[in-house]
Each structure stands twice: as structure tokens, then as C-alpha cells.
Amino acid sequence: MIRAALFLFLTLCLVAPAAAEPLPREAIEAEIVAPYGLGEAVNDQGVWALLNSGGGPAGYVFETGPLAPLPGFSGQPINMLVLLDTEGRFIDVRLLSHNEPIFVSGLGEAPFRAFLEQYRGHAISEPLVVGTPYGAGGAASDNVYLDGVTKATASVRIAHESILAATLAVAREKMQGVSAGPPPRPDPAHDEALDWPRALAEGLIGRLTVTEAELDAAFAGTKWASDGAGGDPEAPFIDLYVVDLGPPALARAALAPETLAEIARFTARAPDDELYLLIEAGRHGLVSEDFVRNTAPDRLSASQDGLPLALRDADILPELGPSVPPELSDATRMVLRLDRRLGFDPTRPWELALQAVRLHGQFQPEPGETHFALSLATPERFFLRPEAPRALSPFEEALRNRAADLWALGALLVALFAALLAQSRLAGLRAFTPLRLGVLAVVIGFVGFWGQGQLSVVTLLAVLRGLKAQGAAGLEVLLYDPFGLLVWAAAIAGFFLWGRGLFCGWLCPFGALQEFAHHLGRLLRLPRWEPPPSLARALLWTGPVALAGLVATALLAPDHAETVAEIEPFKTAITLHFARPWPYLLWAGGWLAVSMVWFKGFCRSLCPLGAAMRLGGLLRLRAFIPRRAACGSPCQLCKVRCRYGAIAKTGEIRYSECFQCLDCVKIHDDPGLCVPLVLAARREGRAK
Incomplete structure (x- = not known):
């Protein structure tokens, strides 16, 4: 009871309430500079209309604290002011308040504010990534990498997650009108007799073909028009097949039994991920030479309802099933994962875009790019809709x-x-x-x-x-x-x-x-x-x-x-x-x-x-340091040798001061150091 009371007392003493109330109009208006002005409040969560110089709608102004109160290392949210235009592009992101220890008196706020300046000009439709922990990707990658802050990675990631969560909430409600319902899950009980030819004929397998001539046409009129051109115009630059591996019937139609078992193990570990098999038999090849497995692919991007989807390689090397045409056995293959908890719905249309890059010049070549998109949607009959959404794991x-x-x-x-x-x-x-x-x-x-x-x-x-x-x-x-x-x-x-x-x-x-x-x-x-x-x-x-x-x-x-x-x-x-x-x-x-x-x-x-x-x-549940009756009376050796002062004169260990250095354990077990053992050995010798 005493131990529990002490722990409860310390807990109640250390806690203090935290709240993230929206700032009043005067405080928000002071942050708005020309040519913009502050309009009326949109809701009671700190979202305001942003006006242009003529008084017309220019976008939205909102705080991240009330919309996405992710606690920082001080226990309080990092509150930032976001100015977003009507096209979903960041006008500015400003730091309002925070108590992050690393920035309060460590690094100072300058690197934090410099990090937030990187959002200007970027759109919520871009896949924004903090740092490049797995390499920077190939030239002209679609991923937008924001430079983090050394020694403050966790605090910066909390701020980034707060900005994206608040911005996407405003965008979905005010700019897209998308209802965020619970994401569907593959129905394990639904089964169909499908093989590759039948699934392809029924449109259950997405396909995108782009010839070399179509690629040349996409770069026509640009400085990259002749770079890489001159091949067979009818040869496939992209010949892409996309299969949703969530429904068991579609997975069986595309994969060998060994890969099906691996997919099942992966799904058991990550039940919220929707896996997609990509087979590319053309020259494009899906990713650049700089790509590192288990990261975001640098030549692929995805979106749904105009908002970006986070793609990531599942690090699975797939083997194709027996019904897949043999000519695809040498094609480039990849399994991608999409998180349904982030609003992705495989039953509604979404777009997968492949980026084609050409380089112009010999020294420090200048990259040029174009995109080819494939619209995808898996029929509703393969899925179940759960009653409630699952929360996204924040770490x-x-x-x-x-x-x-x-x-x-x-x-x-x-x-x-x-x-x-x-x-x-x-x-x-x-x-x-x-x-x-x-x-x-x-x-x-x-x-x-x-x-x-x-x-x-x-x-x-x-x-x-x-x-x-x-x-x-x-x-x-x-x-x-x-x-x-x-x-x-x-x-x-x-x-x-x-x-x-x-x-x-x-x-x-x-x-x-x-x-x-x-x-x-x-x-x-x-x-x-x-x-x-x-x-x-x-x-x-x-x-x-x-x-x-x-x-x-x-x-x-x-x-x-x-x-x-x-x-x-x-x-x-x-x-x-x-x-x-x-x-x-x-x-x-x-x-x-x-x-x-x-x-x-x-x-x-x-x-x-x-x-x-x-x-x-x-x-502690036990007295882990051994003692003898003679410890403390008359022997005081352990007490004298203890550099922490954690042994009383009685020989008792004061565990609240014990640092587990094991010096006293060494003395206790050594017949040449422990005084009671030395005296006992002498008495035994005299007796003999």
C-alpha cells in the first residue's frame, strides 16, 4: 500500500492539464500580411477564410493545434498556422507556440522555423517526405523531400504529421467534399474461379501500354524531344499490369503458391495494407537505378480524390502463377503497399502515375519528365466495409x-x-x-x-x-x-x-x-x-x-x-x-x-x-543482493567499499540508492575477500 501510494502521489503531483483552444481573431489577424486578409470563421476549430486583396476567397487559414493535437515532448501540441490557397498549395506555415525541449534552449527556434519555410509553394497533392533515410532516389523523383533537423528528428516528424493531418482534414471537408467513411477490407469468404486470362478479360487486372512513339509525342516540342528517341516506334515503352492482391481470388490468379504464403504472412503482420502487384514488361522498369527496396518508389505516384496516396515497396520478390503468360516471366515485378487507414479505398477510382524521365546534355544533364496514368478500381464485391475505422499507428x-x-x-x-x-x-x-x-x-x-x-x-x-x-x-x-x-x-x-x-x-x-x-x-x-x-x-x-x-x-x-x-x-x-x-x-x-x-x-x-x-x-520484488548474518555485525567491508553509500551500518542494502555495480556481490562470493568466509576458513583449518 505504501509503495502504491507513493507512486500515485508522484503521478498526481507531476501532471498538469493541457488544452489547445483556438486563438482569438485578433491573434490570427496579426499573422496575416498583405496582400491577404482574414475573413470569417469557418468553424469553431480555428479554421478561417482567407481573402485576397480584392476581398475575394483566396483559401483557408487554420491552426494545427485544435485540428491535429499530436502531443510533443513537452506533453503539449506544436501549434502552427497554415495558410492554404484554393488549389491546395501552401502559402505559408508559421510557428505559433511550442514547448519542445530541443528547440526551447537547445538548438533554438531558428532551425525549426527554417524547416517550416520549406512548405511554401508545395501542394497537398505532392507526396511530402521528411528526410531521406533510405537514399535520395533517382533524378527528378516525384517525392518531395523536406530537410529535417539534426538531433530533433522526432519533434520535426511530430510537426510534419500535425501539418499534414490538419491540412488534409480541411482539404477533404472544404475543398473536396469527400466523405471519410471506414475503409473497406478484402472479404476472405468471397471466392471466384479466376485465372490470369479470365481476370484480364473481365477488367480485374489493370493494364497500361505506352509505345515509344507515344513517349516521343509526349516530349515533342521540348528540348528533350530527341533525347533517347530513335528506337522502334511500336516497341512498348510501358507495358504495365496491376493486380490487387487483397482479394484472395485475384492473388491466386497472379501468384505462385510460395508467394501467396508470403503475402499471407505479410498481411497478418500489416492487416491495414492493401498490396498491389505491378508487372512491367516495357522499357520503363518502374523505378530508377538509385531505388532502395522497402522505400517509396521514385518513379511512381498515386492519388485518389485529388489527394496524394503514400506508396511504399513491400520488399517482396513475387513469383508468378502458372496461368500468367510466359513472356511476363522476365518482366520487372514489384509489390506495393497502400495504407487503408489513411483514407485509401480500393473500390473507388484511384490513379497510378508512372514518371518518364529524359536527360538533356552531357555534363550535369537537365532532367525532363512526363507522366502516364492508369485509373484503377477493384469491384465492391471483393470487399467488406467495417463498421468503424481503425486508428493509424503514430510511430x-x-x-x-x-x-x-x-x-x-x-x-x-x-x-x-x-x-x-x-x-x-x-x-x-x-x-x-x-x-x-x-x-x-x-x-x-x-x-x-x-x-x-x-x-x-x-x-x-x-x-x-x-x-x-x-x-x-x-x-x-x-x-x-x-x-x-x-x-x-x-x-x-x-x-x-x-x-x-x-x-x-x-x-x-x-x-x-x-x-x-x-x-x-x-x-x-x-x-x-x-x-x-x-x-x-x-x-x-x-x-x-x-x-x-x-x-x-x-x-x-x-x-x-x-x-x-x-x-x-x-x-x-x-x-x-x-x-x-x-x-x-x-x-x-x-x-x-x-x-x-x-x-x-x-x-x-x-x-x-x-x-x-x-x-x-x-x-522491486526481491532482495537481489545476498547478505549473511555477519554482514554489518561485525563485518563492515562491503559498507566501506561501497562507493554509492548504499549499505547501512547494519549491513542492510538501501536499494533506493543501489546502482547495481556488483562490488559487494564480488566481495560476498570471494573466499579471499569476504571476512566471514576468511574467518570460517581459518577456523576450519585450525580444527583440522
Whole structure:
């Protein structure tokens, strides 16, 4: 009961309500500059009419916060003002308010505002992508890549998702009149006896043919007219077949049994994706030479109702079925995926466009392009319409982008859990100290500098505030950073096994930096300093006081919360790699210098996250460090050797202060170090 009460008390203290109310007319009007003017309110969600210089309709003005309140890392939405013209093109995107820690006092707002400037001139019909994590694609790709902000990938992605979600909501309601009903799903019970010839004859397989002559005609009158021309005019430049693989009957008509089984496994993992088989027997070839599998194809684009559809390669190499003509066996094949949760309806007409590119000139050739489109729709009889739409997972893209990092982190955590569960064997290794330092080096380099997995009390405050304000939806702030989420999950699981020791002793990058600083102090023969017992007890309260100060600031003066949170040197040392003004460098570097003489001084005193982590000492399910009756009376060796001061005079372990360094476990199990074992061996020798 005491443990539960403490946890509940901390939760209620840390949370604060969050709301995204539309700004008043005066605030919006101040953001509108000539030649535009602000019209009347369209609804009560912050959408206004935009007027041109003559007072006529020019588009819409709206805030993203009320329409798409995706919580940022502060627990509050990033609110931006979007000016959209009547053609669905961005006039401007401006930052109104935010509390993202990385931009408040880290990088500053300049790179954030520079990122938002990239939307100007682009249309919602363009496939906008943040960053190029898998390569830039071929020349003149239809994808529009927006440059992200280094060290702020998750915050930028949240902002991008907010902009697109709010803009598409306004576009569908005000500019397209499209009713967003629940997306259909293939009906597994519907079956037909189909083979390739019959499906093609009934129009169930889409086909697009473009000859070389038609390609030349498309470039006629341009500087690219003669580039690549001169071949057989009747030869197929594009000979494309498109098959919807969602309906089982159509999939069987096109694919071999082995690929059908692979499709079934893929569909079980991603039930909201509609897969399409593309077979291209012409010269076009579907994608450029620079294409990387499992990414958005750079020569293909799709749209429905005038709005873009997100295409992505499913990374499946299909084998064709026996009824497919043999001449297609050597054709280019690809399986694409479309997400039905984003409004895609395979039963309504949609358009697949292939981009043809010609290059003019020898040095730095200039690309020219034209498009050939195929209209597609699968008959309604193959589908069922569910009663309610399914929510889109907000971190699907983040999981895909960081898959390799997550696998590596998962392997590290599994190995670390296994080693600590066998702590007696681990502590007894002769090479235990080099092994521990090796793990800490990986934590600093991979978990900290590379993975940006340094946990912070700022994230804890944001999550708890979001939970109270939005319920389970408040956890979405973590979903944009799956790497950090996995570290949090490991730390929480470690609470019940080892208290705070797993994270504070093994997974905290700044704590690992302090430990290396202390070893450097030993190499430099600097004196060691330990505070007197009375001062040490007083210093234990500085962390809780700092945590209480952060909570009070968040409740009473939230605008200053991010500034006060700089009491943690984590952002300076780990997130920004010490690239900050000198006051921040003095603070972070000063604590590392202190650790050279006082072992992990920040962890043992002022760390507010460490103060919160002390709950782990109460939530642990077992006393994992072995003790003997003689521990503490008369033997005090473990207490004297404990660099964290986590062992009482009685020999009892204070788990709220234990960092799981295993020094006392090594002493306990060593017959040459443990005083009770040494004395017992002497008595046995005398008896013999």
C-alpha cells in the first residue's frame, strides 16, 4: 500500500492539464500580411477564410493545434498556422507556440522555423517526405523531400504529421467534399474461379501500354524531344499490369503458391495494407537505378480524390502463377503497399502515375519528365466495409526508420538482462571491470550519442501531464521515439528486478560518462573525496528538492519549465554533444570534473531523474543482493567499499540508492575477500 501510494502521489503531483483552444481573431489577424486578409470563421476549430486583396476567397487559414493535437515532448501540441490557397498549395506555415525541449534552449527556434519555410509553394497533392533515410532516389523523383533537423528528428516528424493531418482534414471537408467513411477490407469468404486470362478479360487486372512513339509525342516540342528517341516506334515503352492482391481470388490468379504464403504472412503482420502487384514488361522498369527496396518508389505516384496516396515497396520478390503468360516471366515485378487507414479505398477510382524521365546534355544533364496514368478500381464485391475505422499507428514510420537501431538495442538489453540475472557469475569474472567499462562505453556511444536514448525527467513530466490531459493518448509523445521508449521499458522492467540499479548503474549515458571521469581521476592520481556522513545524508535530499522545484515550475510557471529543466546536464552533454554556449558547458563539464574526485556526484545528489528513480527501490520484488548474518555485525567491508553509500551500518542494502555495480556481490562470493568466509576458513583449518 505504501509503495502504491507513493507512486500515485508522484503521478498526481507531476501532471498538469493541457488544452489547445483556438486563438482569438485578433491573434490570427496579426499573422496575416498583405496582400491577404482574414475573413470569417469557418468553424469553431480555428479554421478561417482567407481573402485576397480584392476581398475575394483566396483559401483557408487554420491552426494545427485544435485540428491535429499530436502531443510533443513537452506533453503539449506544436501549434502552427497554415495558410492554404484554393488549389491546395501552401502559402505559408508559421510557428505559433511550442514547448519542445530541443528547440526551447537547445538548438533554438531558428532551425525549426527554417524547416517550416520549406512548405511554401508545395501542394497537398505532392507526396511530402521528411528526410531521406533510405537514399535520395533517382533524378527528378516525384517525392518531395523536406530537410529535417539534426538531433530533433522526432519533434520535426511530430510537426510534419500535425501539418499534414490538419491540412488534409480541411482539404477533404472544404475543398473536396469527400466523405471519410471506414475503409473497406478484402472479404476472405468471397471466392471466384479466376485465372490470369479470365481476370484480364473481365477488367480485374489493370493494364497500361505506352509505345515509344507515344513517349516521343509526349516530349515533342521540348528540348528533350530527341533525347533517347530513335528506337522502334511500336516497341512498348510501358507495358504495365496491376493486380490487387487483397482479394484472395485475384492473388491466386497472379501468384505462385510460395508467394501467396508470403503475402499471407505479410498481411497478418500489416492487416491495414492493401498490396498491389505491378508487372512491367516495357522499357520503363518502374523505378530508377538509385531505388532502395522497402522505400517509396521514385518513379511512381498515386492519388485518389485529388489527394496524394503514400506508396511504399513491400520488399517482396513475387513469383508468378502458372496461368500468367510466359513472356511476363522476365518482366520487372514489384509489390506495393497502400495504407487503408489513411483514407485509401480500393473500390473507388484511384490513379497510378508512372514518371518518364529524359536527360538533356552531357555534363550535369537537365532532367525532363512526363507522366502516364492508369485509373484503377477493384469491384465492391471483393470487399467488406467495417463498421468503424481503425486508428493509424503514430510511430509506424519511426519504427521503420530505426529498425536497425532497435534490433541492436534489443540485443544489448537482452544480453544485459541475462548477465545481471546471473550477477554472481558476472561479478566473479576476473575481467569484470574491463567488461563493465566496455558496456558503459557502448551505452555512451550507441545509446547516448547515436541513439539519443538518454532518459530525462522532462520526458517523464510530459508523459504524465499528457496522461491526465488526454488519457492513453498522452503516451503518443513516446511513440515518435521508439528508441527512447525501449530504454524506458527496460528501465521500468528493471524496477521490479533490481530497483533503480539497471538504468542508473548500466543504461544512463551521462552516468557512464561520470564513471569514466572518475577512472580518469584515478589515472591522474587526483585525491578522492567523500562527503562526511551528515553532509552525505543532506545531499540525498537535493535530488527530491530539485524534482519538486521542476514540478512546481511546471504547475505555476510552465513557460519557464524548460529553462529550469537545464538543471539536468543531459541535453548539453548527450543530446547536443556539448555544442552549446559556455554557461551550459560549464555546468555539464563541471559535474564531470567533480566526478573525477567525487564518484558520480551528480547521480548521488542533484539528479531529479535519479530522485524519481528511487521509487525502484520500493517497487522491486526481491532482495537481489545476498547478505549473511555477519554482514554489518561485525563485518563492515562491503559498507566501506561501497562507493554509492548504499549499505547501512547494519549491513542492510538501501536499494533506493543501489546502482547495481556488483562490488559487494564480488566481495560476498570471494573466499579471499569476504571476512566471514576468511574467518570460517581459518577456523576450519585450525580444527583440522
